[in-house]
Amino acid sequence: MRFDILSIFPEMFAPLINYGIIGRAVKGGQIEIHVVNIRDFGEGRHLMTDDKPFGGGDGMVMKPEPIFRALESIPRVKGERKVILLTPQGQLFNQAIARSLTKLKQIVLVCGRYEGVDERVRSTYVDMELSIGDYILSGGELPAMIIVEVVSRLVPGVLGGARSNLEESFEDYLLEYPQYTRPRVFQGEEVPSVLLSGDHGRIRLWRRTQSLKRTLERRPDLLEKTRLSEMDNSILKELKQEQGRSSGLSNQG
Ligand code: SAM
Numbered sequence: 001m002r003f004d005i006l007s008i009f010p011e012m013f014a015p016l017i018n019y020g021i022i023g024r025a026v027k028g029g030q031i032e033i034h035v036v037n038i039r040d041f042g043e044g045r046h047l048m049t050d051d052k053p054f055g056g057g058d059g060m061v062m063k064p065e066p067i068f069r070a071l072e073s074i075p076r077v078k079g080e081r082k083v084i085l086l087t088p089q090g091q092l093f094n095q096a097i098a099r100s101l102t103k104l105k106q107i108v109l110v111c112g113r114y115e116g117v118d119e120r121v122r123s124t125y126v127d128m129e130l131s132i133g134d135y136i137l138s139g140g141e142l143p144a145m146i147i148v149e150v151v152s153r154l155v156p157g158v159l160g161g162a163r164s165n166l167e168e169s170f171e172d173y174l175l176e177y178p179q180y181t182r183p184r185v186f187q188g189e190e191v192p193s194v195l196l197s198g199d200h201g202r203i204r205l206w207r208r209t210q211s212l213k214r215t216l217e218r219r220p221d222l223l224e225k226t227r228l229s230e231m232d233n234s235i236l237k238e239l240k241q242e243q244g245r246s247s248g249l250s251n252q253g
Helices: 011-016 018-028 064-072 094-100 121-123 141-153 200-218 220-224 229-251
Strands: 004-008 032-037 082-090 104-111 128-131
Touching: 004 011, 004 064, 004 141, 011 018, 011 032, 011 141, 018 032, 018 141, 064 104, 064 121, 082 121, 082 141, 094 141, 104 141, 128 141, 200 220, 200 229
Parallel strands: 004 032, 004 104, 082 104, 082 128
Antiparallel strands: none
């Protein structure tokens, strides 16, 4: 998988490319990350990349020509590619979109700044618009890093154990169960004894129950999307009864 990122602040990507799982995947050749400095394709003597908006108004708009030239400079790899614009007006990014993007061979991410990019970049080049949340950031760099990180984790070979992906929150629309490590007792709080039992069947059941409980408590909307087994449904029934009993008790209190 090859990522090409267009930005006026290419230095921002150094930590992503050099550290952690993504750094290892770049070194190992499972992914490639290329950052293109839009300023290198700027207009005139001052290499301008932005200008005042037509029609007036605050702020600056990123000019189309430098972005067009920067996009044209990117080599095409064999296979499917998408040009993605980071924008708060885009489709809300999630794990399912990330999984669908792993089918591509090349992802080009365009990072906006200021008031955003000239509309003609969207209409001519952009295949998809993504937002990382309903809030406004100053630039598309952080959203681009998030997309590179989330998609790369799903690329075969990037994570050591293939299972670790499947068990993570959102992979099956359930939140993950609580995790514990040493020490066994910390500030008076003990690790649940089942995790120390060595009984893998009981541990699996405890983890599934905790996953269902967390999802029911924190993100019940996700339960509509996930495929639940008969056993999951009977665990959920009990959890809901428990919830009902404790809310009844707190109403009494
Ligand atoms: N005026 C624009 C609007 O209202 O849609 C917002 C511009 S924002 C200050 C500057 C750039 O940051 C955007 O062009 C986009 O690339 C990026 N950005 C800001 N918030 C974002 C979000 N939630 N998701 C993705 N990109 C975002």
